[in-house]
Amino acid sequence: MKFFIDTANVDYIRKANDMGIICGVTTNPSLIAKEGRDFKQVIEEITSIVDGPISGEVKATTTDAEGMIAEGKEIAAIHPNMVVKIPMTAEGLKATKALSAMGVKTNVTLVFSAAQALLAARAGAAYVSPFLGRLDDISMPGIDLVRTISEIFALHGIETEIIAASVRNPIHVIDCAMAGADIATVPYSVLEQMIKHPLTDQGIEKFQADYKAVFGE
Numbered sequence: 001m002k003f004f005i006d007t008a009n010v011d012y013i014r015k016a017n018d019m020g021i022i023c024g025v026t027t028n029p030s031l032i033a034k035e036g037r038d039f040k041q042v043i044e045e046i047t048s049i050v051d052g053p054i055s056g057e058v059k060a061t062t063t064d065a066e067g068m069i070a071e072g073k074e075i076a077a078i079h080p081n082m083v084v085k086i087p088m089t090a091e092g093l094k095a096t097k098a099l100s101a102m103g104v105k106t107n108v109t110l111v112f113s114a115a116q117a118l119l120a121a122r123a124g125a126a127y128v129s130p131f132l133g134r135l136d137d138i139s140m141p142g143i144d145l146v147r148t149i150s151e152i153f154a155l156h157g158i159e160t161e162i163i164a165a166s167v168r169n170p171i172h173v174i175d176c177a178m179a180g181a182d183i184a185t186v187p188y189s190v191l192e193q194m195i196k197h198p199l200t201d202q203g204i205e206k207f208q209a210d211y212k213a214v215f216g217e
């Protein structure tokens with residue numbers, strides 16, 4: 001399983017990229033709004049940091065296929081690594097089909113059922129994004145959805161990649177890897193949690209103390 005970072009914050013993106021742990025980025029309208037910066041400016045900056053798939057979503061207020069296709073073309077024109085993120089609606093599927101026919105990669109987002117994922121794949125989506133955390137929030141195990149999609153795609157030889165999204169903690173990450181997600185898109189805070197272990201910190205302290213006791217600073 002590969003890692004994308006789920007943020008529009010360029011400082012976090014730069015830090016994660018420098019550690020060599022991510023190979024792509026996902027954004028959404030909420031994440032872009034949180035930065036309070038122009039969409040195109042942020043996306044251009046992200047493409048200059050990470051050399052991998054960068055998901056930029058169509059405007060939250062654009063709900064018709066024609067509008068999504070027009071915006072999708074603009075997003076794709078920003079950089080060859082751009083992936084157009086499209087909501088899982090009937091109009092979104094229509095836009096997915098049209099954009100993929102033009103050679104534009106799409107990421108169908110807000111996927112909450114295996115049926116939605118299968119439809120998105122058949123419409124030509126390069127990626128589908130099932131949202132674990134938001135399912136967990138309503139007491140439905142999100143990981144079951146990732147596992148089911150993974151089994152269906154494997155059974156039918158579907159090449160659409162599964163991006164496990166709405167990942168909230170390191171346990172989610174490991175569960176996603178075991179459930180067969182191709183990618184987990186993870187907030188910077190979760191990447192930090194994954195790095196840390198109290199025994200690692202204790203081990204470093206002990207090595208330093210033992211070394212200093214004999215050799216000094």
Ligand code: E4P
Nearest residue numbers: 006026028129134165166167
């Ligand atoms: C990524 O593609 C999603 O937009 C994101 O993971 C949503 O996460 P959230 O449910 O924590 O907002």
